[in-house]
Amino acid sequence: MIGPEAIPPAGRVLSTTDLPLYVQGLNVAYGSRPVLWNVEFSATAGSLTAVVGPNGAGKSTLLRAVIGQVPRLSGHVRVFGRGFEPGDGTVAYVPQQGIVDWEFPASALDVVAMGLYGHIGWFRPVRRRHRARALEMLDRVGLADSAGRQIGQLSGGQRQRMFIARALAQDAEIYLLDEPLAGVDAVTETRIMTILRDLADAGRTIVAVHHDLETLQEYFTHALLLNGRVVEAGPVGGVVASASIDRTYGRFATAGAGIGAG
Amino acid sequence: MEGTGLAELARILVLDAGYNTALVMAGSTVFGVAAGVIGCFTMLRRRSMISDAISHATLPGIALAFLCGLAVFGSGRNIVLLSTGAAATGVLGILAVHWIRERTRLGEDAAIGTVLSGFFGAGVVLMSHVQTLPAAGQAGLDGFLLGATATMTADEAVAITVASVLVMAATLALLRPFAAVCLDEHHASNLGLAVVTTDMVMTALLLLVVVTGLKTVGLILVIALVIIPPVTARFWTERLGVMLAISGLVGGGACYAGSAASAFWPDMPTGAVIVILAAMACAFSVAVAPVRGVVSRLVHARRFRRRVVLRQALLACSRGDRPDDDALRILRSAGLLGADAELTMRGHAKAAATASDWRLWELYLECYPERALATPEWGSRPIDEVLPADTVAELRARAGSG
Numbered sequence: 245m246i247g248p249e250a251i252p253p254a255g256r257v258l259s260t261t262d263l264p265l266y267v268q269g270l271n272v273a274y275g276s277r278p279v280l281w282n283v284e285f286s287a288t289a290g291s292l293t294a295v296v297g298p299n300g301a302g303k304s305t306l307l308r309a310v311i312g313q314v315p316r317l318s319g320h321v322r323v324f325g326r327g328f329e330p331g332d333g334t335v336a337y338v339p340q341q342g343i344v345d346w347e348f349p350a351s352a353l354d355v356v357a358m359g360l361y362g363h364i365g366w367f368r369p370v371r372r373r374h375r376a377r378a379l380e381m382l383d384r385v386g387l388a389d390s391a392g393r394q395i396g397q398l399s400g401g402q403r404q405r406m407f408i409a410r411a412l413a414q415d416a417e418i419y420l421l422d423e424p425l426a427g428v429d430a431v432t433e434t435r436i437m438t439i440l441r442d443l444a445d446a447g448r449t450i451v452a453v454h455h456d457l458e459t460l461q462e463y464f465t466h467a468l469l470l471n472g473r474v475v476e477a478g479p480v481g482g483v484v485a486s487a488s489i490d491r492t493y494g495r496f497a498t499a500g501a502g503i504g505a506g
Numbered sequence: 507m508e509g510t511g512l513a514e515l516a517r518i519l520v521l522d523a524g525y526n527t528a529l530v531m532a533g534s535t536v537f538g539v540a541a542g543v544i545g546c547f548t549m550l551r552r553r554s555m556i557s558d559a560i561s562h563a564t565l566p567g568i569a570l571a572f573l574c575g576l577a578v579f580g581s582g583r584n585i586v587l588l589s590t591g592a593a594a595t596g597v598l599g600i601l602a603v604h605w606i607r608e609r610t611r612l613g614e615d616a617a618i619g620t621v622l623s624g625f626f627g628a629g630v631v632l633m634s635h636v637q638t639l640p641a642a643g644q645a646g647l648d649g650f651l652l653g654a655t656a657t658m659t660a661d662e663a664v665a666i667t668v669a670s671v672l673v674m675a676a677t678l679a680l681l682r683p684f685a686a687v688c689l690d691e692h693h694a695s696n697l698g699l700a701v702v703t704t705d706m707v708m709t710a711l712l713l714l715v716v717v718t719g720l721k722t723v724g725l726i727l728v729i730a731l732v733i734i735p736p737v738t739a740r741f742w743t744e745r746l747g748v749m750l751a752i753s754g755l756v757g758g759g760a761c762y763a764g765s766a767a768s769a770f771w772p773d774m775p776t777g778a779v780i781v782i783l784a785a786m787a788c789a790f791s792v793a794v795a796p797v798r799g800v801v802s803r804l805v806h807a808r809r810f811r812r813r814v815v816l817r818q819a820l821l822a823c824s825r826g827d828r829p830d831d832d833a834l835r836i837l838r839s840a841g842l843l844g845a846d847a848e849l850t851m852r853g854h855a856k857a858a859a860t861a862s863d864w865r866l867w868e869l870y871l872e873c874y875p876e877r878a879l880a881t882p883e884w885g886s887r888p889i890d891e892v893l894p895a896d897t898v899a900e901l902r903a904r905a906g907s908g
Contacts, residue, residue, distance in 0.1 A: 269818070269830065271814055271815075271818070273810065273814070273886075275882070276806065276810050276882055276883050276886070277880075277881070277882045277883065277884070278814065278883070278884055278885050278886055279879075281814075281818075281885050282818050282821075297875075298875045298876055298879070299876055299879075300875075300876060300879040300880055301875065301879060302879075317810075317811050317814055317815075318811065318814070318815055318832065347611055471871055471872075471875040471878075471879060472871055472875075472878065472879050472884070472885070473868075473871070473885075475872075491872045492872075492875065493875060494871075494872060494873055494874055494875040494876070
């Protein structure tokens with residue numbers, strides 16, 4: 245079945261230098277519980293990809309494995325054909341809420357200015373022009389009025405927008421967002437999606453964990469269906485039209501319908 | 507000389523070196539067990555550090571009690587009096603930590619650090635005043651800092667034993683409320699348990715243990731005996747009952763050996779010896795405990811990674827893809843790849859078996875994603891080694907009918 249001729253020579257697989265983000269054979273486990281099984285996906289410039297899947301599907305883990313915050317069992321992550329380098333400013337990551345110390349003595353502006361540390365350097369002062377740029381980013385997310393407030397005093401939606409402003413300040417090529425729309429009101433949701441769409445229109449690459457299947461097609465250009473492994477990935481229209489969403493969430497099992505041939 | 511030394515040590519160890527020594531060792535050992543037992547709950551309640559605030563807060567109390575005793579009875583050296591003083595300022599320390607935590611936005615660590623150093627500073631000042639007094643008996647007070655079982659009297663040993671047995675009995679009697687509060691205080695409160703009172707009782711028992719241990723381990727190191735034994739025990743078991751037993755054993759064992767050493771070398775600070783022994787038991791457990799130990803985890807992680815890569819290599823082969831170099835190396839070392847970079851007969855069979863097994867795993871993921879994703883080792887082993895037989899049978903039936 246597998247002869248030498250059936251095994252193609254090494255090196256053929258990767259012609260991925262143009263792709264902003266390419267993940268291959270990614271395996272992640274917590275202890276001996278696999279979380280991501282042989283995940284492969286890519287994101288093109290100007291695309292808005294939703295990572296969709298049930299609880300525990302590894303959505304957050306995928307984003308964190310891409311930026312090296314979670315150890316990989318095996319597999320590769322290629323950013324424009326190279327390995328990921330933390331601190332080179334290509335990838336901005338917006339974590340889920342609650343990981344931050346909200347008691348920390350910092351204003352919204354301070355936090356957004358931290359997004360510029362990659363450009364400023366760790367040991368050089370934050371100058372007026374940097375603060376002006378941070379304020380500009382806060383303005384872009386409609387938060388300029390709250391720039392001086394201690395972060396704990398911001399509402400849930402404002403916190404989320406502050407994180408997005410911090411990522412914007414990084415001026416990255418790739419934006420990874422972990423549930424950017426969780427717990428925000430409708431107005432904020434629209435505002436955040438407008439910002440993300442503008443970024444994509446400017447040729448940036450957006451990958452976001454998303455929960456609302458209703459808005460999937462409206463908000464995103466691509467979808468990655470995940471439940472431990474990639475069930476399907478591609479342009480959002482095709483993914484929604486296929487039966488893959490059911491196969492991701494296991495709905496037919498609870499509905500008692502039969503199983504289609506895998 | 508050497509021989510008589512060993513014989514003496516042996517007599518100490520079998521509690522045959524005099525009534526007083528035997529009593530002191532028994533008292534210390536019982537105290538160690540009590541500390542290990544209550545320590546489990548303070549650790550599980552994430553309150554271990556409060557014991558450090560308590561113990562340091564006892565120092566001004568000890569000094570004040572000594573001064574009071576001196577003024578009233580003409581002598582301050584009475585274990586009950588000193589312990590009462592220690593407990594009194596210990597309680598003040600607890601209240602101070604509690605107040606800072608509740609009334610300010612500071613975390614408990616900052617509160618404990620502030621209270622600990624403030625009370626200890628006050629205690630050191632009072633102690634140096636006591637040292638300047640011509641009164642007899644203050645020499646023994648040093649022992650409260652680092653522990654000195656060699657100078658312990660029979661009465662003190664009896665008091666320690668009684669208090670320790672009391673703590674142990676109370677802890678075991680309150681096993682269920684304590685466990686319920688540590689696991690899920692909201693649920694416990696829902697069941698009608700007074701969570702605040704339970705916490706107060708737990709802290710009171712901790713206070714009692716700390717005060718009891720002052721003479722044995724000393725206030726600087728008494729925290730070690732409520733932390734190290736439970737930490738050590740946690741490496742060996744996933745069950746509370748076993749954890750309590752091991753923790754008590756480690757605490758009791760360290761105190762037994764430490765007080766024996768102290769009887770043999772009277773100048774040694776008993777507390778330090780006890781803590782070193784407990785820490786050695788802990789280090790040993792961290793390294794070699796099955797499942798949770800460092801070595802075991804490393805070995806396990808390596809094996810697990812290899813299994814995952816091997817399975818995916820076999821799956822890639824069965825799809826006609828080429829596995830990457832790392833995977834090829836593992837295939838080869840598993841004897842599934844011949845010298846010609848071709849799967850062996852056994853490799854082919856294994857690839858086919860893995861592929862059909864993986865189809866069942868995929869089906870499980872599709873049918874019950876949340877259950878599947880929460881299953882340890884899903885996908886990384888043959889499905890019938892992981893899931894119950896009836897589930898596998900159901901999946902086989904579905905796969906067949908599909």
